[in-house]
Amino acid sequence: MPDALAEAGVRPVSGDPDAARAVLSAADVGRVVDRMAHEVLEKTRGAGDVVLLGIPTRGTSLARRLAGRVEAFAGIAVPTGSLDITLYRDDLRLKSPRALEATDVPSDGIDGKLVVLVDDVLFSGRTVRAALDALADLGRPRAVQLAVLVDRGHRELPIRADYVGKNIPTSLRETVHVLLTEHDGRDAVLLGPAAPGRDGGSAS
Amino acid sequence: MRRHLLSAADLSLEDATLVLDTAEELAQVSERTVKKLPTLRGRTVVNLFFEDSTRTRTSFELAAKRLSADVINFSAKGSSVSKGETLKDTALTLEAMGSDAVVIRHSWSGAPANLARWIRGSVVNAGDGTHEHxxxxxxxxxxxxxxxxxxxxxxxxxxxxxxxxxxxxxxxxxxxxxxxxxxxxxxxxxxxxxxxxxxxxxxxxxxxxxxxxxxxxxxxxxxxxxxxxxxxxxxxxxxxxxxxxxxxxxxxxxxxxxxxxxxxxxxxxxxxxxxxxxxxxxxxxxxxxQVANGVSVRMAVLYLLLGGAAPAIGAPDVGFDLAPPAPLTPPAQGRATPA
Amino acid sequence: MTSYLLRDVRPYGEAAVDVRLVDGRIAEIGTGLGDGDGRVLDGAGAVLLPGLVDLHTHLREPGREDAETVETGTLAAALGGFTAVHAMANTDPVADTAGVVEQVWRLGREAGHCDVAPVGAVTVGLGGEQMAELGTMADSAARVRVFSDDGHCVSDASLMRRALEYVKAFDGVIAQHAQEPRLTVGAQMNEGVTSSMLGLTGWPAVAEEAIIARDCLLAAHVDSRLHVCHVSTAGSVELLRWAKGKGWNVTAEVTPHHLLLTDDLARSYDPVFKVNPPLRSQTDVDALREGLADGTIDCVATDHAPHALEDKEAEWGAALPGMTGLETALGIVALTMVETGRLTWRQVAERMSSTPARIGRLDDGPQPQGRPIAVGEPANLCLVDPASTWTVDPRATASRSRNTPFAGRELPARVVATFLRGRPTVLDGKPA
Incomplete structure (x- = not known):
């Protein structure tokens, strides 16, 4: 179970996907990622010193897609990697210890770079907080930005995203499912009722 | 509930694989400038060594410290243990100090199993007699x-x-x-x-x-x-x-x-x-x-035992037992059925 | 004149009768006896056995009164249905002189829960080097007939031979703790699959069997009496069967715990299961039951070995070996031998009363033990309710120590009453 998703109240297809309705179609997801890539290029003035670090597991895939689009649009190969934040979570004591996901930092490191953290859903902000701590132990970036496919609101920390694919106002009783071809066989963003016994709003 | 790592037999294939996979990720920490994770902040790990072993003790100590646990080294030499204090007394002392895990090295086989009955935290066997490591x-x-x-x-x-x-x-x-x-x-x-x-x-x-x-x-x-x-x-x-x-x-x-x-x-x-x-x-x-890998593996073990609400690996709880011995299951009539 | 009428009791588990005890003796056995002027106990069909006799008890006094005293140990014995126990010699000081054995004997008389027959050490200080004054102990008020270095083996073959010969002069017997010391250096538990996994030094069966074989040959050679303590292996049973087949004067005992428990229990590393000789395999347990049933093993002896808490609440290797057993012995024998159809109650009476009394030469003299249930015999009796089960609770023992390996087990055959020469030591399952 990808922790970042769990934290965001997102359950990939589990929950009750039949009851969920599509907020973004596959084509929408593609368009949104294209737009985000353009925004990164624009806001970072050509992405010269950008490193894209995805938060596993879907964040990592999104980071790779963004890099692919940036290269397609501007001919620049942006280093990408993944950053597992499990060991930095503030809710470790609430559950059994979890298996770790890969942390894979590009060989040139992150010192002096502009790191863009990439995640699928921004919810309470706690995942991003943990990611910032993890990042600090890996090096000293010039600046850190945040890109998310969906911002569903309900922040519990003073954190905001620099690049947002789509703002989806949600109720705490709802769950956001992000599906990506790499993991789920298709691209979509679904909005559905919280899984039984689980309050979609309880940012874990 | 699982609580201890007393024997390699306590680990299922899934458990053992989880430890190795976790160690793989944790090995990166040793290559970073900041060789520290906040994961076990506020947890106390006691290294209880009744036998000299600088190598193993240092490895556990480094592992615990890299996960930000507080580490107490309790060596038999120079402590009251050498003055005839029993293992049980030592256990009660550690219990009173509020240790979350005790890493024990002892010259008698089974000492970690004995200790596990007297303390509430996790026990990690760091080598007991001619039994296990x-x-x-x-x-x-x-x-x-x-x-x-x-x-x-x-x-x-x-x-x-x-x-x-x-x-x-x-x-x-x-x-x-x-x-x-x-x-x-x-x-x-x-x-x-x-x-x-x-x-x-x-x-x-x-x-x-x-x-x-x-x-x-x-x-x-x-x-x-x-x-x-x-x-x-x-x-x-x-x-x-x-x-x-x-x-x-x-x-x-x-x-x-x-x-x-x-x-x-x-x-x-x-x-x-x-x-x-x-x-x-x-x-x-x-x-x-092997020495370097020891630190990563011990970090993984400590994380999986102490990093969450309950251990993710290890032996079933043998029960906390300070007074009478745990009762055995009554045998089936007329047959010897050792519990 | 004190008198008791035991109504509706079944001697040896056979036909129900009434038994009247008058002035320490069995005065009358029959049906429909009148109440008389004494106290009447309704046996409700309980089994009446002769008072049990233990050949192997550690009373720990003098020396380790924190673990047991003659007073507490003999009370535990009475609660277990015993009217006589042999007190082993490994006290501090060792019972290797007339002074010590007489002290233990006198303490037993003063406590009054059951007769205490002291066992004398074979060698001075149990050192295995110099024969103790066996004759003086035999001639003392304690009338010692059983000699043993129990806890240690008389391993020197020449010394063993001399001891076997020497005790012939007063019809004594050497009770050997069969353990070849060189094969058991640092031994912690039965050598086998379990010890290999637990990393505990093994105590191989051969270390017992080699000594038993040697001692049988020695006893035959000098035509003396040998008794083998706590036989624990299938091989030992075979050797004893062979020696008995030769007509040699060899007897043997088995403990209740070796009739029930196996070395698997060591997996917990709980030293309550540490004992010497160690718990063995299921094959051994089966052979011991078989040997006790067919008479190869003559009797059951408890090897009641109380230990203070600190000597048991330790690492396995640091803990002392031994288990308490007086209060549970009959229950374990009922469980393993009677309920499985291996022994009748009459055979239990032989193996737990008359035979051990005969081996210890308590069946004769002014206050004999192990006598049959018959008119005119001393009223040493124990009344057992075979159907009544009870759960072993280490905290509810009369012994000063709690190291029973049977904690939490449900056992059959509750001892309801014990009589020592007509006087109840136990009534209603409680000290009288």
Whole structure:
């Protein structure tokens, strides 16, 4: 179970996907990622010193897609990697210890770079907080930005995203499912009722 | 609820794989500038060492510190333990200090199991008598997987004083869980009665086994085994010369190994006895890696035991028991049914 | 004149009768006896056995009164249905002189829960080197007939031979703790599959069997009496069967715990299961039951070995070996031998009363033990309710120690009453 998703109240297809309705179609997801890539290029003035670090597991895939689009649009190969934040979570004591996901930092490191953290859903902000701590132990970036496919609101920390694919106002009783071809066989963003016994709003 | 790591047998295939995978990720920490994670902040880990072992104690200490746990080193020497304080008294003291885990090294087999009944936290066996040393087996497995890419199907040969080796016991158990084929090689006097029931093959002939081995693990042979205080009649073998001639990994024997075979040793080595210096320092040798891997594996164990609300690996709770012994299940009538 | 009428009791578990005890003796046995002027106990069909006799008890006094005293140990014995126990010699000081054995004997008389027959040490200080004054102990008020270095083996063959010969002069017997010391250096538990996994030094069966074989040959050679303590292995049973087949004067005992428990229990590393000789395999347990049933093993002896808490609440290797057993012995024998159809109650009476009394030569003299249930015999009796089960609770023992390996087990055959020469020591399952 990808922790970042769990934290965001997102359950990939589990929950009750039949009851969920599509907020973004596959084509929408593609368009949104294209737009985000353009925004990164624009806001970072050509992405010269950008490193894209995805938060596993879907964040990592999104980071790779963004890099692919940036290269397609501007001919620049942006280093990408993944950053597992499990060991930095503030809710470790609430559950059994979890298996770790890969942390894979590009060989040139992150010192002096502009790191863009990439995640699928921004919810309470706690995942991003943990990611910032993890990042600090890996090096000293010039600046850190945040890109998310969906911002569903309900922040519990003073954190905001620099690049947002789509703002989806949600109720705490709802769950956001992000599906990506790499993991789920298709691209979509679904909005559905919280899984039984689980309050979609309880940012874990 | 699971709570302890007392024996390699406490780990299922899933558990063991989880430890190795976790260690793999944690190994990166050792390569960073900031070699520290906040994961166990506020947790207290006690290193309770009744036997000298700078190597193992330091490894556990570093592992706990890299995860930001508070570490107390409680060594038997210079403490009240050497003044006749019982293990139980020590346990009660540690309990009062609020330790979350006790890493114990003890000269009596089973001492960690005894301790587990007297404290509420997790107990990690860091070597008990001639019983087990599960984290050593985990780091050995980790080293094999790193070097050879897999464990399942590997031919692992463990050579030496199996009878008295906690490393051998834990390795046999863990490696069989992970699907390796283990062969024990030793003079018959250094193999325990009952070894035929272990999940391992047995041979007395090192030369016959070496060419088929992917991994050769040499165990330390203590000179005391030639008879305590010069008591020759209780010796397990006639002389160190004869031992190293028949069971030592010398340069000639190392040539018989397959190209990518590796040579391991849990340390400390007796160079020239069970292993020739040229072999110990050669390219096949993983002896230095084993030490580094030890820290990662112990970090993984501590994280998986202490990092969450409840341990993710380990032995079932044996029950917390300060007064009377735990009752046994009544036997079926007329039949001896040991609990 | 004190008198008791035991109504509706079944001697040896056979036909129900009434039994009248008058002035320490069995005065009358029959059906429909009148109440008389004494106290009447309704046995409700309980089994009446002769008072049990233990050949192997550690009372720990003098020396370790924190673990047991003659007073507490003999009370535990009475609660277990015993009217006589042999007190082993490994006290501090060792019972190797007339002074010590007389002290223990006198303490037993003063406590009054059951007769105490002291066992004398074979060698001075149990040192295995110099024969103790066996004759003086035999001639003392304690009338010692059983000699043993129990806890230690008389391993020197020449010394063993001399001891066997020497005790012939007063019809004594050497009770050997059969353990070849060189094969059991540092031994912690039965040598086998379990010890190999637990990393505990093995105590091989051969270390017992080698000594038993040697001692049988020695006893035959000098035509003396040998008794083998706590036989624990299948091989020992075979050797004893062979020696008995030769007509040699060899007897043997088995403990209740060796009739029930196996070395698997050591997996917990709980030293309550540490005992010497160690718990063995199921094959051994089966052979011991068989040997006790067919008479190869003559009797059951408890090897009641109380230990203070600190000597048991330790690492396995640091803990002392031994288990308490007086209060549970009959229950374990009922469980393993009677309920399985291996022994009748009459045979239990032989193996737990008359035979051990005969081996210890308590069946004769002014206050004999182990006598049959018959008119005119001393009223040493124990009344057992075979159907009544009870759960072993270490905290509810009369012994000063709690190291029973049977904690939490449900046992049959509750001892309801014990009579020592007509006087109840236990009534209603409680000290009288």
């Amino acid at each position: 599960p984290t050593q087996a985990l780091l050995d497995a980790f080293t094999m997987r790193k070097r050879l890419g897999r464990i399942e199907g590997l031919a692992v040969t463990i050579v030496g004083d199996v009878l008295h080796s906690r490393v051998a016991r834990s390795n046999v158990l863990l490696l069989s869980t992970l699907g390796a084929d283990v062969t024990l090689v030793a003079p018959p006097t250094l193999l325990p009665v009952g070894v035929e029931t272990w999940p391992a093959s047995v041979s007395y002939d090192l030369d016959a086994v070496l060419p088929k081995s992917d991994v050769v693990m040499m165990l330390r042979v203590q000179r005391e085994r030639m008879g305590p205080s010069g008591e020759k009649a209780t010796a397990y073998f006639p002389s160190s010369r004869e031992y190293s001639r028949r069971y030592g990994l010398d340069v000639r024997r190392a040539l018989a190994l397959a190209d990518d075979a590796i040579v391991m040793h849990p340390g400390p080595m007796v160079r020239g006895m069970e292993i020739a210096p040229e072999v110990a320092d050669g390219v096949r040798s993983t002896i230095v890696e």
